[in-house]
Amino acid sequence: MRKRTKSVKVRLYETEMKTLEKNAKKAGLPKETYIRMYINGYVPKANPDEVFWSMMRQLYGIGNNLNQIARIANATGNIDAEKYNQNFEKFCKAITKIEEAVLLPEEI
Numbered sequence: 636m637r638k639r640t641k642s643v644k645v646r647l648y649e650t651e652m653k654t655l656e657k658n659a660k661k662a663g664l665p666k667e668t669y670i671r672m673y674i675n676g677y678v679p680k681a682n683p684d685e686v687f688w689s690m691m692r693q694l695y696g697i698g699n700n701l702n703q704i705a706r707i708a709n710a711t712g713n714i715d716a717e718k719y720n721q722n723f724e725k726f727c728k729a730i731t732k733i734e735e736a737v738l739l740p741e742e743i
Contacts, residue, residue, distance in 0.1 A: 677740035687737055694730050701726065 647655065659669035661681035672679050701723050708714035 672740055673743075676743045678743060679740045680738065683737045691730070691733070694726075694733075698723070698726055698730065 655666055655669070658679075658681075659666045662669060662679035663682045664672070664679055669679055701719075704714075705716065705719050705723065708719065709716050
């Protein structure tokens with residue numbers, strides 16, 4: 636585990652400190668982590684609201700159902716497995732894009 640050995644004292648105006656605290660809180664990060672991410676070229680995003688997580692749970696449930704259907708279909712041969720797998724891959728990519736758009740910090 637690497638240890639950080641350097642520290643910096645920064646003086647901020649009250650408004651700047653409030654902005655830092657507000658942005659770090661929105662991202663669910665300590666102020667120090669928020670600043671380090673920004674220094675490393677990333678802007679942390681605010682944590683998504685419950686509506687996002689509700690949609691993601693629904694999408695994960697659908698994906699799980701698709702996967703179960705595919706297993707049964709492959710076992711019985713009653714479905715075009717190649718076409719199904721292509722659609723399932725598109726579904727997984729859509730979830731990944733949603734997660735990236737909402738969760739991952741943006742590069743500066």
